[in-house]
Amino acid sequence: MTNASPAPKSRGKTSGTGNDPFAAIADPTRRALLDMLLEGEQPVAALVDRVDVTFGAVSQHLKILREAGLVERRAAGRQRIYSARAARLAEVDAWVAQYRRFWSEKLDTLGDYLDETS
Amino acid sequence: MTNASPAPKSRGKTSGTGNDPFAAIADPTRRALLDMLLEGEQPVAALVDRVDVTFGAVSQHLKILREAGLVERRAAGRQRIYSARAARLAEVDAWVAQYRRFWSEKLDTLGDYLDETS
DNA sequence: CTTATATTTTAGGTATTACTAAAATGTCAA
DNA sequence: TTGACATTTTAGTAATACCTAAAATATAAG
Numbered sequence: 001m002t003n004a005s006p007a008p009k010s011r012g013k014t015s016g017t018g019n020d021p022f023a024a025i026a027d028p029t030r031r032a033l034l035d036m037l038l039e040g041e042q043p044v045a046a047l048v049d050r051v052d053v054t055f056g057a058v059s060q061h062l063k064i065l066r067e068a069g070l071v072e073r074r075a076a077g078r079q080r081i082y083s084a085r086a087a088r089l090a091e092v093d094a095w096v097a098q099y100r101r102f103w104s105e106k107l108d109t110l111g112d113y114l115d116e117t118s
Numbered sequence: 119m120t121n122a123s124p125a126p127k128s129r130g131k132t133s134g135t136g137n138d139p140f141a142a143i144a145d146p147t148r149r150a151l152l153d154m155l156l157e158g159e160q161p162v163a164a165l166v167d168r169v170d171v172t173f174g175a176v177s178q179h180l181k182i183l184r185e186a187g188l189v190e191r192r193a194a195g196r197q198r199i200y201s202a203r204a205a206r207l208a209e210v211d212a213w214v215a216q217y218r219r220f221w222s223e224k225l226d227t228l229g230d231y232l233d234e235t236s
Numbered sequence: 237c238t239t240a241t242a243t244t245t246t247a248g249g250t251a252t253t254a255c256t257a258a259a260a261t262g263t264c265a266a
Numbered sequence: 267t268t269g270a271c272a273t274t275t276t277a278g279t280a281a282t283a284c285c286t287a288a289a290a291t292a293t294a295a296g
Contacts, residue, residue, distance in 0.1 A: 017253070027254080029211065038216060044289060057255055074204035078263045078272045086220035093214045095149065098156060099213065102204035115290055135283070145284080162243060175285055177244055193282045196242045 017064050020080035021088050022095075029053060030061050034084055037071060041083035132202060135182050139206050140213075142186035148179050152202055155189060159201035 017023045025031055029051060036047055048058045062082055065071040069088035074081045135141045143149055147169060154165055166176045180200055184190040187206035192199045 022142045054256060082274065084216035084217070084220060089214055089217050090221050092217065096207055096214060099202070099204035099207050102188045102202065103208050111234045172286060198243065
C-alpha cells in the first residue's frame, strides 16, 4: 500500500492569515511594519514610505495585523494612527518558550544567536 | 494621485517557506510536528499517524522544517529519524523578545527570562 | 533476484497570498 | 459645494502553499 488517505480533506478551516498571529508574522513586510510601530504610533502614510509597497498594500497588511490583534487603530482627523499591540504575541512567545531549553541551557546574553553549533 | 508605484515589483525573492523560520512555523501542522519531536526523536511513520495528512505531506513538511534548520535527520536502516533542532528558533525568539516589555513590564511566569536591555 | 518496508519525490489540482491600479469612502478646508 | 487629502476597498493577476495519489528510491530480508 502506497498511502493511506487520512480523510476526504475538506480544506476548509486553515484559519488563514487573519486572526492567527503565527501566520500574521510570517510575512516580512508585516514584521517590518510592527517593528516600525515599536518606535511609537504612526499614521499609515509614515509607514508607507519606509516599506516599498503601495499604500493599498500597506493598508491590507495593517488590516491583517489588526485582525490578528497585533495592532490597534485610532482615528485622528482623516488619518488613522496605528500602534503595536504586542499582547497577542504572547501566544507566539509561549510556544517558542517550550524550545528555549533546547538551545540555551545556559541562557547567555540573549542578544546573539544565529549559529549552527553542530 | 492615487498611488505611487514603488517599483516594478519583481515578486522574485520573498524567501518563501523554505529556510525562513517565521514562514516555517506559520503552518499549524508543522508546529504540531515540532511539538511531537520535542518529546524526542522519531521516525517519520510515528509522526504520520498522529497528524491526519498523508505520509507524503508529512515528508514535505519535514523537508521544509529541515531547510529552515528546525529539524535534523538521521538514518537508521530504512528509517529516517527526525529530531528537533530548536537553535534556529532563537531568531524568532529574539524578534518576539523586542515586544515582551509591551505586554509584561513585569514578566511573570512566562518562560522567565532576563530580557533586560532597555 | 524478488519482495516488502520506509521514505522521498513528482505531478497535478485548488486555495490562499501578496501585489498593483483604480475606484470608493470619509474628512477637512476654502 | 468643490476639491484635496488620507485611507480603505475592490478587482484582477501571478506566485506560492498545501494536499493527494502515484511513481521513484533505498534498504533489508527471504
